[in-house]
Amino acid sequence: MWTVIILLAFTFMARASNNMIQTTVPLIAREYFNATEAEIGLLSSVISVSSFIATMWVNARLDSVKRRILFEASTLLYFLIFIIYPFVNYIGLWLTSVAVGFLLGIIMPNVATSSSIIGKDQGTRERVIALYTFALSLSLTIGPIIESIILRYFTLRDAFLFFSVFSAVMVALSPKLPFPAEKPGGVRFKLSSIWGKASFRIAIYNNAMYSLPFAMLTAFGGIYAIEYFHADNSLVYLLFAAFFTTSFATRLYISIRPIRDVKYASISMSILTIVGMVVMTLSPNMYAYAVALAILGIPHGLTYPLSLIVISRDSRDDERNIMNSAFSSIMTIIGILSPIALGISAELLGLRYMTIIVEASVVFFTWLLYRSLRELNPNVLLAKNTPNLAR
Missing domain, CATH: 1.20.1250.20 (MFS general substrate transporter like domains)
Known part of the structure; x- marks a missing residue:
C-alpha cells in the first residue's frame, strides 16, 4: 500500500x-x-x-x-x-x-x-x-x-x-x-524485435489514433470555438472543462473497475473518437461542440492506461523498461510532428475541413489497430479473474 x-x-x-x-x-x-x-x-x-x-x-x-x-x-x-x-x-x-x-x-x-x-x-x-x-x-x-x-x-x-x-x-x-x-549489462535495446510484438504495436496504434485529435484540441480547439461560435476566452476554458472532466471520470472508473477485454476497450475507444470528431465537424452551435468535447474526453482518459496495460500483460519485468522507453520515444516523435501537420492542414484547408483530415487519420490507425488485435495472444487480449474494487 x-x-x-x-x-x-x-x-x-x-x-x-x-x-x-x-x-x-x-x-x-x-x-x-x-x-x-x-x-x-x-x-x-x-x-x-x-x-x-x-x-x-x-x-x-x-x-x-x-x-x-x-x-x-x-x-x-x-x-x-x-x-x-x-x-x-x-x-x-x-x-x-x-x-x-x-x-x-x-x-x-x-x-x-x-x-x-x-x-x-x-x-x-x-x-x-x-x-x-x-x-x-x-x-x-x-x-x-x-x-x-x-x-x-x-x-x-x-x-x-x-x-x-x-x-x-x-x-x-x-x-x-x-x-x-535485471542482470547488469543484460539489457539490449532492439526496436525491431519489440515491434514484432502485437501488444507493442497495439499500444502505439492506440495512442497514434488519438494523437491528432488531441493535438488538434490543444492547439486549435479554442480557436475553433471562437471562430465558428464566437466564444469568449472564459467560455473556451469552460468547454475544455467538459473534456477534462470526462477524461478524469474515465480514469477514476477504470481505477475501480480495471479493463478486462483489450479488444472491446480499443474498438470502443476508436468508435468514440470517430463519433466525437464527426459531432465536432457537424456542430451547428456551442452546445453540440461541448458534447463533442465531452465525448472525446472519454477516449483521452482511456488511451494511455490501455496502452500501458497491454504492454504490462505481454512483457516480463526485465523487458518492461525497454518497451516503455520505446513507446515513450515513438509517442514523443508523434507529438512533435502532429502540431506541424495540423498547422499545415489548417492553413491550406481551414479549421473545419482540417477535422476531416483528423477523422481520416483516426480511421487509418483504427484499421491498423484491428489488424494487430487479431494477432494478439488470447491470454493478453482478455484478462481472467481481474480484481475489482467495486466488489
Whole structure:
C-alpha cells in the first residue's frame, strides 16, 4: 500500500511540475525576452526532442542498477533547475529547457515502468496502472489551479521557486520507487524485435489514433470555438472543462473497475473518437461542440492506461523498461510532428475541413489497430479473474 501511495505522490509531483514548465517557459520567453511565435514553438520542440534523445538512446539502453542511479540523480538535477530557472537570461532559458527535457526523458518512463510492476498478480498491477494514470489527470487539474493562485501575487519567474517544492518531494521519494530486477549489462535495446510484438504495436496504434485529435484540441480547439461560435476566452476554458472532466471520470472508473477485454476497450475507444470528431465537424452551435468535447474526453482518459496495460500483460519485468522507453520515444516523435501537420492542414484547408483530415487519420490507425488485435495472444487480449474494487 505504501509503495502505491509513494508512486502516486511522485507521479502527481512530476506531472504537475512538468506541465508547469511546458506552459510557463513559453510565457517567460514572450514576456521577458520578446520571443517570436517561431522561437516559442522551437523552444517547446527543443524540450520534446531532448526528452526523446534521453528516453530512446540513454534510458532504454541501461540496466536496472545504472538506470536507478541515473534516475535518482535526474530528480536531484530537476530540483536544481527549478531553482535556476528564475534567474536565467535568454540563452540560459534555452540551455535549461534542453536540460529539463533530457531529465524528464529519464524520469517519466521509469515512473511508468514502476507503475506496471507493483503487485503480485496481473490484476493488481493493472489497477495500479489505472491509479497511476488517474494521478496524472489529477495533477493536470490541480497544478494549473495552484499556479493560477501563485500568479495572482507573484511573477512568472517566482512560480518556479514555489514549484521547486514539488521537485524536492520527488528527490525524497525517488529512492523508494520500485525498479525491475535485471542482470547488469543484460539489457539490449532492439526496436525491431519489440515491434514484432502485437501488444507493442497495439499500444502505439492506440495512442497514434488519438494523437491528432488531441493535438488538434490543444492547439486549435479554442480557436475553433471562437471562430465558428464566437466564444469568449472564459467560455473556451469552460468547454475544455467538459473534456477534462470526462477524461478524469474515465480514469477514476477504470481505477475501480480495471479493463478486462483489450479488444472491446480499443474498438470502443476508436468508435468514440470517430463519433466525437464527426459531432465536432457537424456542430451547428456551442452546445453540440461541448458534447463533442465531452465525448472525446472519454477516449483521452482511456488511451494511455490501455496502452500501458497491454504492454504490462505481454512483457516480463526485465523487458518492461525497454518497451516503455520505446513507446515513450515513438509517442514523443508523434507529438512533435502532429502540431506541424495540423498547422499545415489548417492553413491550406481551414479549421473545419482540417477535422476531416483528423477523422481520416483516426480511421487509418483504427484499421491498423484491428489488424494487430487479431494477432494478439488470447491470454493478453482478455484478462481472467481481474480484481475489482467495486466488489
